[in-house]
Amino acid sequence: MEVYEVGPRDGLQNESAVVPVEVKAEPGAAAGRRGAAHRRASRASCTRAGCRRRPTPSSLLDLLGPFDGDLLAGVRAPVLVPNARGLERALARGAREVAVFVSATETFAQRNLGRSRADALAMAADVVGPARERGLDVRGYVSMCFGDPWEGDVDVAAVVDTVVALAEQGCTRLSLGDTIGVATPGQVVALLDALDAAGLGRDRLAVHFHDTYGQALSNTLVALQQGVTTVDASAGGLGGCPFAMSATGNLATEDLVWRLHGLGIDTGVDLPALVATSAWLGERIGRAPASRAVTALT
Incomplete structure (x- = not known):
């Protein structure tokens, strides 16, 4: 079982206030102190536009790297890259794993990425191929x-x-995103069955649920x-979706x-250490964590 921490990138990008890069760096670094199984933390985005077509501090990548340094020793820290230039950065x-991001719907691709689904997939291919040739794992977010x-x-x-398109490009893991938090268990099973029928087994998949309806x-x-x-x-429970204002954070x-x-x-995972990190982060960003476990244990 792999717990894949997305708070430092996905969660904090939705905060309205500017979050200092030093604060962004701490949760993912703490992941390496929480236990052997909790070794992946999505930390940064190699783009000034980011997933939301909104400026993000490029200095975070400099603070985090090099990726084989003491800060990230033993932690797989994938970097979201939008294009070939981002891959080079x-x-x-020293990134050892990267990620690409596409949409399953045309409208969201246009509104969020500023390009069509087909163009987004083509841009992803420009990253996936060269990254795989250099021996990097590539995660595909959908x-x-x-x-x-x-x-x-x-x-x-x-x-x-x-x-399937991302898998054929060479992505080693595909993350299925319930971006606005509307999925139900029946829909989850139906999608997994459909992907299995298309030749994509569960071993290549990850799930990424938001908790808008309390179903994550x-x-x-x-x-x-x-x-x-x-x-x-x-x-x-940081996160949300800027295009669906009722959407809450990630699981x-x-x-x-x-x-x-x-x-x-x-x-x-060392749960008390994890709770302490989230409580600390809540103090820094000025709002209490949405996690029920954090509330109960602090």
Whole structure:
């Protein structure tokens, strides 16, 4: 079971206030102190535009790297890169894993990425191929897998086509994003079955749920029962979607770990240390963590 921390990048990018890079650096660095199984933390984006077409501090990458230094010793720290130039920046800092980002829907691709789905996939290919040739793992994020704020319910076939395209490019892991938090357990099973029928087994997939309707943990449990073993989560439940204002943050890492430990699954995560990090982060950004476990344990 792999807990994949997305708070430092995905979670903190949705904060309205400017978050100092030193604060952004701490949660992911702390991941390396929480246990052997909790070794992936999505830390930075090699782009000035970011996923939201909004400026992000480029100095974060400099603060975090080099990626084989003491700060990130033993931690796989994927860097989100939008294009070939971003890949070169990541490689220059010693990144050992990168990620690309596309949408399963046309409208979100246009609004969020500023290009069509096809163009976004083509740009991803410019990253995936060279990265794989250099021996890097590449994670493919697919947003809007279950619902879109403009298009409504998303056609499963469109999601499958997008995920398969990234897999054929060479992505080593595909993360299925419920970007606005509308997925239900039945939809999760249907999508996993459709991907399996298309030749993509659970071993290549990760799930990335938001908790708008309070279903993130339920959806995650169903995905685990279906054989998915990698789950994205955000410390303190940080995150959201700027294009769906009712959308809440990602599944809280602490709530996920509490559930997994209750099921007898050994995550290797030091839950008290994780809670302390999220409480510290909440103080720095000026709002309490959304995690129920953090509330209960502090």
